[in-house]
Amino acid sequence: MHDVVIRGASPWGTRHAQPVDVAVDGAAITSVAASISESGGEEWHVGGRLLLPALVDPHHHLDKACLADRLGAASDLADARARFGELRPHLTREDLQQRGERVIRWAIQHGVAALRTHADVDAIVGLRHVEAALALREAFADRIEIQVVAFQPAGVALSDEASWQKLEDALRLGCEAVGGTTGSRGREAPALMERMLQVAERTGRRVDLHLDETLDPAVQNLAELARLTSRHGLQGRVVASHCCSLSVAAPAQRAEAIRLAAEASVHVISLPLSNLYLQGRDSGLRGLAPVAELLAGGVNVACGSDNVQDPFLPAGNADPLLAAQTLGLAAHIADPRYLLEAVSFRAARAIGLSASADWCRPGAPARFALADCGMNDDPVASLAPRPLVVFNGRVVRRPGDSACDLPPLRAPQKE
Ligand SMILES: [Zn+2]
Numbered sequence: 164m165h166d167v168v169i170r171g172a173s174p175w176g177t178r179h180a181q182p183v184d185v186a187v188d189g190a191a192i193t194s195v196a197a198s199i200s201e202s203g204g205e206e207w208h209v210g211g212r213l214l215l216p217a218l219v220d221p222h223h224h225l226d227k228a229c230l231a232d233r234l235g236a237a238s239d240l241a242d243a244r245a246r247f248g249e250l251r252p253h254l255t256r257e258d259l260q261q262r263g264e265r266v267i268r269w270a271i272q273h274g275v276a277a278l279r280t281h282a283d284v285d286a287i288v289g290l291r292h293v294e295a296a297l298a299l300r301e302a303f304a305d306r307i308e309i310q311v312v313a314f315q316p317a318g319v320a321l322s323d324e325a326s327w328q329k330l331e332d333a334l335r336l337g338c339e340a341v342g343g344t345t346g347s348r349g350r351e352a353p354a355l356m357e358r359m360l361q362v363a364e365r366t367g368r369r370v371d372l373h374l375d376e377t378l379d380p381a382v383q384n385l386a387e388l389a390r391l392t393s394r395h396g397l398q399g400r401v402v403a404s405h406c407c408s409l410s411v412a413a414p415a416q417r418a419e420a421i422r423l424a425a426e427a428s429v430h431v432i433s434l435p436l437s438n439l440y441l442q443g444r445d446s447g448l449r450g451l452a453p454v455a456e457l458l459a460g461g462v463n464v465a466c467g468s469d470n471v472q473d474p475f476l477p478a479g480n481a482d483p484l485l486a487a488q489t490l491g492l493a494a495h496i497a498d499p500r501y502l503l504e505a506v507s508f509r510a511a512r513a514i515g516l517s518a519s520a521d522w523c524r525p526g527a528p529a530r531f532a533l534a535d536c537g538m539n540d541d542p543v544a545s546l547a548p549r550p551l552v553v554f555n556g557r558v559v560r561r562p563g564d565s566a567c568d569l570p571p572l573r574a575p576q577k578e
Pocket of ligand 1: 222223224281373469
């Protein structure tokens with residue numbers, strides 16, 4: 164007997180023209196066939212519905228999430244940072260974990276198998292945010308893979324050695340990556356990037372920077388980040404999140420930065436939800452990275468949620484398909500295959516996880532989500548619900564499971 168058998172599923176983007184049965188044993192897919200005779204400890208007949216590969220949300224801030232009710236929504240990035248800045252010295256680890264847990268549960272319900280969160284670390288909050296994120300990583304390890312970026316907030320001065328020390332302490336605790344922000348650094352940005360990459364090289368960690376989250380055309384750090392990436396031998400291990408101002412760079416400068424980023428295998432993560440909300444209030448610009456140009460230049464571009472119901476973004480539900488749909492609209496990309504890849508294979512590669520287009524085969528990790536739509540439907544366009552989710556062979560969502568903490572729905576008893 165197999166552990167789990169999904170009968171009559173249509174695996175997304177694969178060679179199967181007809182629905183197949185998928186058997187799972189332990190943490191892996193063990194059989195994919197037109198019909199599997201052996202039964203399963205748990206079986207689901209899914210009527211030809213679309214089976215999606217593991218969704219990956221490569222950019223969150225669980226420490227900031229779900230604070231919109233306390234802090235209100237900001238008018239721009241500086242205002243959002245100021246609102247959060249007043250509260251952050253007072254946040255308890257319990258509060259950080261409770262809000263983080265809420266978002267993680269939503270993500271699991273949406274079929275997210277891996278999620279990367281940035282956690283603030285500096286001399287003011289110390290390791291509290293990082294410890295909360297690492298505790299969540301541990302608590303949910305059997306339901307979702309969480310990565311933690313030790314994130315140095317924008318206000319930390321380059322000379323603030325106490326904060327740099329905390330950053331290294333956070334890496335010793337087990338953060339997978341190191342990060343910071345360049346957008347408001349002015350001429351200090353190259354020195355910040357250099358030091359971040361030095362730390363990453365020395366500690367064997369990956370890098371995920373909030374790069375140029377601004378529409379100031381004078382702020383252009385992607386080319387330098389790419390040069391530093393090659394110099395430190397970190398090709399493929401560096402993410403440039405946001406890259407908003409690249410969209411307003413002079414065409415030649417933009418082309419050169421994209422060429423260098425592709426050469427150094429720098430990944431770009433576009434965060435359309437927060438960028439649409441926070442950027443371009445005066446100019447009317449959309450504030451997104453030039454996604455189509457980056458893709459045409461050979462750069463891996465993924466997509467993520469960023470913020471969820473906090474001062475940086477009053478909306479959101481940790482559904483990567485919402486982020487992907489929004490990216491399509493805002494960046495004028497109508498290719499449904501790319502949009503799903505941006506929150507699956509491409510996002511996985513950006514954060515250092517293996518991902519294969521041939522994902523539904525014997526031996527592959529049993530990480531997938533069933534979409535409540537047909538094999539020829541577009542799950543991004545329809546934001547198809549995902550009533551059945553499997554993570555490493557374990558069924559972590561079943562039809563009827565609630566996404567909130569309220570009691571189950573009940574029909575009134577008949578007399
Ligand atoms: Zn962010």
